[in-house]
Amino acid sequence: MDQEELFRRLAVALAIGLLVGLERGWQTREESDNQRAAGLRTFALTGLLGGICGLLSIASGPVVLAAGFLALTGAIGSFSYLEARSEQNFSATGGVAAALTFALGAYATLGNEAVAVAAAVAMAILLALRESLHNWVRKLTWLEIRSALMLLAMTFLLLPILPNRPIDPWQVLY
Numbered sequence: 354m355d356q357e358e359l360f361r362r363l364a365v366a367l368a369i370g371l372l373v374g375l376e377r378g379w380q381t382r383e384e385s386d387n388q389r390a391a392g393l394r395t396f397a398l399t400g401l402l403g404g405i406c407g408l409l410s411i412a413s414g415p416v417v418l419a420a421g422f423l424a425l426t427g428a429i430g431s432f433s434y435l436e437a438r439s440e441q442n443f444s445a446t447g448g449v450a451a452a453l454t455f456a457l458g459a460y461a462t463l464g465n466e467a468v469a470v471a472a473a474v475a476m477a478i479l480l481a482l483r484e485s486l487h488n489w490v491r492k493l494t495w496l497e498i499r500s501a502l503m504l505l506a507m508t509f510l511l512l513p514i515l516p517n518r519p520i521d522p523w524q525v526l527y
Contacts, residue, residue: 365469366403369458372473374399400457406422406459422452429452446480454476457469460472
């Protein structure tokens, strides 16, 4: 990997963190500075940390990447626990988003940049649609959930095992 590609990949890791941090910071924009947990800067640094750990793992092995991930999740988990205890708000979304931001930052340096960016965009959309998704889930009925599960089972479990060629001597039934 030449120097130009290295910097480009690190910039993508940083951009992933900035994208997620922008969404997280916007959600908490009404709170005062000392009341916000993790926003633009924290997530930007998380994405960059993932990218740096990914690059370091190329030279020194996967232990660096695993240690960086464990250190980040330990720090975020501890902070989230203290925050949840003081505010009585038990949400794991921020911690999961931070872990995924780190992982996508690492993947941007180690794997396919386009896939890492696409996953980051999907994550930002899911985070931004929190209220809409929660409202949608509240309105679902058991009949709708059961119907969707049946359709998914038929599509992904039954359809692959069915023959894709005629099964009768006249070549009519598939």
